[in-house]
Amino acid sequence: MAITVPLAERWPVLAAEPNVLAWLGIRSALGIAPRTLDAYCRGLAEYLSFCAAGSADPLTAGRDHVARYVRELTQRPPQRAGAGRDPSSGANLRLANATIQQRLTVVRLFYDHLIEEGLRDNNPVGRGRYAPSARMGGNRRGLVPHEVRLPWIPDEGDWRKILNVARIEPIRNRMMLALAYDAGLRREELCCLRTDDIDPGHRLLRIRAETTKGRRERVVPYSAVSGELLRAYLGHRAGISIARGPLFLSESRRNHADPLTPWTWSKVVRRIAVAAGVPRFGTHTLRHLCLTDLAHAGWELHAIATFAGHRNPATTLQYIHLSGRELASKLAHGMAQLHDWRVAMLATAEPAGHA
Structure with a gap:
């Protein structure tokens, strides 16, 4: 075997x-x-x-x-201490x-x-099983009760701290941050993007089934601001490799032009989070933030679930709850500007070096 x-x-x-x-x-x-x-x-x-x-x-x-x-x-x-999570996070x-x-x-x-x-x-x-009456056993829980915690979302101050550090990152890293938020991508979905998954004419990304958690292919849009970043990154990428294939490539000496791995991307985001003084920020935070903003903007549950690739809408409900849905009508008018603002600084920054 x-x-x-x-x-x-x-x-x-x-x-x-x-x-x-x-x-x-x-x-x-x-x-x-x-x-x-x-x-x-x-x-x-x-x-x-x-x-x-x-x-x-x-x-x-x-x-x-x-x-x-x-x-x-x-x-x-x-x-x-030091073996697991950061004690300062309170986890x-x-x-x-x-x-x-x-x-x-x-x-x-x-x-x-x-x-x-x-x-x-x-x-x-x-x-864990559910029985309709107490005589039949009532509601029987599993061996360990499930704890459902709402995802942590950075506030505007935290986001500005992240952007202030991210704006001096290389174009590749800024592009990845922008797409992770813009399209609500999981870490593996982002790192596994290929050049032929992009439709720049319609600003669409194809997320292949084999790269997703639920093995369900989907097509998601990205913003005009991310489109400008993507154009700049593709020009930069051509200096590393002109071959079609993985979109994001390593620029290190040891793995030059190899596909960027999810573990390397996690290290990049962790470095940015520590430098910004926001240790709870991680690769999945950008996805949480995107879906929460969509809920703020008044998107319906089914639309957010489809966008996120959630098989079970109950997962999506976490973001609806977190959004304060009652404020959606007041916030919807400003969401286009807010959405662009989150990645605008990434598009205008000058890279300081390579990760």
């Missing part, structure tokens, strides 16, 4: 379990995204290590064992609720596989 070699190197505990390798091999063959596969491997490695520490067989583990695993995840001591250094949910989901899916293969009769990781 092709997946065995890298697993043996990164997670030896997985390589020792044939059933785990079989399941991961199936998921890989079905075209699971590399980052999702990595998350599966990481989550299963943690669970199998917990089983090994308690001398438990993961293939026959029961609900009591899973309950102890849940307790270990939820009561894990805080990480040491809890324990495992985030979303991380715990991800860990349990991976274990649940693995046990589903064992049931399908006839190796188990039940799944020890329960699912």
Whole structure:
């Protein structure tokens, strides 16, 4: 199995379990995204290590064992200072609720596989279910309640701080910041853009299905201001490579003209955020800000969901709630100017150097 070699190197505990390798091999063959596969491997490695520490067989583990695993995840001591998030942000250094949910989901899916293969009769990781009456059990929650937190959105002061730092960035970085906000792009969607995904005549971007979280292709517009930045960047890019292909290229000596990776882009944004004194600003903040501004402008829920590529409109409702929808009629008239203002400084700045 092709997946065995890298697993043996990164997670030896997985390589020792044939059933785990079989399941991961199936998921890989079905075209699971590399980052999702990595998350599966990481989550299963943690669970199998917990089983090994308690001398438990993961293939026959029961609900009591899973309950102890849940307790270990939820009561894990805080990480040491500097090992996790920035303590100054006020974030809890324990495992985030979303991380715990991800860990349990991976274990649940693995046990589903064992049931399908006839190796188990039940799944020890329960699912939250709803029953219409108390006699039937009422509303049954999952092993760990889901916490739904509203996304953090920078205020105008924070945004100005970011722009003051970003305006001296190279043209590539300013272009990426502008498009990430303008088109509400996720990090992978932005970094995976290709030159043939752009329709400059109509100022449209094609977001290919294989680059999206939900595997759903969409076409989104970008502003005239971003169009000017794009024209300038394409001229700059021609000096790096004239070949068609990935839109954003690395300009470092080691990886010159290679496609810019999402991890490199995260480092760029992190550097800008730290320099601006806005540590909570990240690659996904630009998407949150864009969708919130659209809600402020009075866009309907379905239109925002389509623009964002949300499969479930409930995800989009977070931005509607955050927007103060009752103010939409007052703000709608000024949104065109506000939308352009957010990226105008990026278009007029002179680059100071390369990242």
